[in-house]
Amino acid sequence: MKTLLHVKSSIFGDDGQSVQLADRLIKRWLQQNPEGQVVVRDLAAEPIAHFDMQTIAALSAEAEQRSPEQQAIVALSDQLITELQEADVLVLAAPMYNFAVPSQLKAWFDQIAKNGVTFRYTEQGPVGLLQDRPVYVLATRGGQYREAGLDFQVPWIKLILGFVGLKQVEVVYAEGLNMAGADVAIEQARVELDALTLS
């Protein structure tokens, strides 16, 4: 049985345009994988705290010396990484907020990029430790950046996914969603989505 991990970061929850595109893709995936299991990590509904000194102290403490608060921090970190390790397919619903990914999604990446677990440094540089698997990114934005060469969101997502070993990344863009012609743009994204060969 395959597992798909759906990471949502829209502050609009299930009404978010990125989430709706992701839901469409997942519906198709479930038709192809009727036994498939979908795990949802909703970063807006259950935000992850910023990566800070408390987090580092908890992750560095010896297991038997951790306070209850530190145990909770480590448990969440472990859970987020396990969800990712166990997923055969990753779906990232990724809106653009202030030219970048939502801070909720950045906080998730801060947690799952863990030295010795999802990447490690070698003499030749960093090596991703996650087994590669298909990743589908639904990139929604109010304006248009792709053609203008001003996209700091998707290249960053690809960079950090590659850093942890995930290189099979397909991106569906829905641009100009706050501009005239948004209906056409979202329809184009749906068509592109429906044409993807899903794993």
Ligand SMILES: Cc1cc2nc3c(=O)[nH]c(=O)nc-3n(C[C@H](O)[C@H](O)[C@H](O)COP(=O)(O)O)c2cc1C
């Ligand atoms: C807080 C916030 C910041 C945004 N910043 C940008 C931006 O920098 N560039 C842009 O093109 N659109 C921006 N938008 C518009 C969103 O990218 C667009 O509405 C997108 O479809 C939202 O996806 P969602 O509905 O999945 O959250 C912003 C929206 C919000 C709520």
